[in-house]
Amino acid sequence: MDESQGGSDPNRRRQIRHEYRDLITQLNNQEDDNPESLNKTLATADKLYEEVLQTKSAGIAALDAVLLHSASTVTYQNAQKLVVDNKFEPRQFTEKLVTLLTGRRNTGNNQREVNVKKEAWKDFGKDVQCCFRRAPPFHFMLGSFDRGPPVQKPKPPTDRQGAKPDGPAVVPVQIDETGKSQQEVTTEEVERMLGILKQLTMGDSQDEVEPISYFEFVINPQSFSHTIENIFHMSFLVKDGHVQIKLDEDGLPVVYPSQPFNPQEHNEEVPRKQLVLSMDMREWKEIVEVFEISEPTIPPREDKKARKKKNRAVSR
Incomplete structure (x- = not known):
């Protein structure tokens, strides 16, 4: 301003x-x-x-x-420094209050009851109302009443005869086969992936192994979620030593089956390496276009409904 x-x-x-x-x-x-x-x-x-x-x-x-x-x-700060030694004495306060309301001095030795007129209480209230911004809360002078333990109400008797009839009995549904746990499903998928890898990389002789491109093996061009599942299952095979990953002449990863590591056959400790692989939707699409992947190498597993539908079609 x-x-x-x-x-x-x-x-x-x-x-x-x-x-x-x-x-x-x-x-x-x-x-x-x-x-x-x-x-x-x-x-x-x-x-x-x-x-x-x-x-x-x-x-x-x-x-x-x-x-x-x-x-x-x-x-x-000055108020905090004040030392107040005044102690409230209920008996002295009562004596002064009785003297003010009745005009007669009541000593502590006289314990008789004093009747105070209603008009005196009204005049006293008008005199002290300027000291209070709001009405003081009501409380008992001799403390709260002892209510005792809560009284338990008796429950009304249940009328079994007048009760409404129940509905039809519910029969539990018979389950033909129990669903497999997630761990069992994962184990089956890992074994299925290893079998597909052996068919693609091993020739007539078990000693001849031809590595296959890692991306061409795990990428499903039709499903990003199935691609992530394949990468997840491949990590178990690499960890257990059933599959090895190395780089080819172009610096691209290739995979091939191998024999699991046996500590008893080696005197020296073999160092372990860990790799964290991340892939988003954009990278997945770029890999599909660069490697020209049109069909998945690992077909997705069939769920229970698809298998039942397929079995019904075959039986017909």
């Missing part, structure tokens, strides 16, 4: 800022807890604030807010 608004003198506005900064410095450097000094500072700030309203300066109003914050901090 432009400080020229309000028609006040710029020199006076500059002087007000200077006075506000002096008051803030005095509050921050004040070491004693003298309330008169604090009251004097706040009174000076009130007079300055009247001129702030005339100048309509946002910068000076911000200094006034900083001053009030510093004053509240100093007041809170």
Whole structure:
């Protein structure tokens, strides 16, 4: 906001800022807890604030807010230093209250009951209502009542004769064959993949092995999910030593069957290597186009419904 608004003198506005900064410095450097000094500072700030309203300066109003914050901090610190030794005595309070309401002094030795008029209570309530912002909560003078254990309600008797008849009996469905677990399915797929790899790479002699491209073997150009399954199953074959992976002359991975590692046949420890392979949908499509893969080398397995449908067609 432009400080020229309000028609006040710029020199006076500059002087007000200077006075506000002096008051803030005095509050921050004040070491004693003298309330008169604090009251004097706040009174000076009130007079300055009247001129702030005339100048309509946002910068000076911000200094006034900083001053009030510093004053509240100093007041809170002084309140924390106070030591209150006053202890509430219910008997003394009762004696003073009875004297105020009835006009007669009631000593502690006199334990008789005192009747207080209704009008006296009303007048007393009007006198003290300015000390409370809201009505005090109701509580028992001698503590809460002991309710005792909860009373258990008796349950109504069940009318078996008037009950509605049940529906038709439910017969459990007879299951012809139990479903295979995921581990059994994975084992079958790994064995099936190894059999397909041996048929493609081994010749007439078991010693002659011709490696096959890794991508052409595991990629299914028609299904990205089946490709990921093939890569997952291939990892088990490589881990157990049934399949080995190496790079050909072009630096591309090829796979071929091998004999599992037998620790008893080797005296030295063979180091193990681990490779993390990641493939997304875009990379899968690029591999299919570069290697010109049109048909999957590993056909996807048939589910139970497809096998039943195929068996019914053959039987007909």
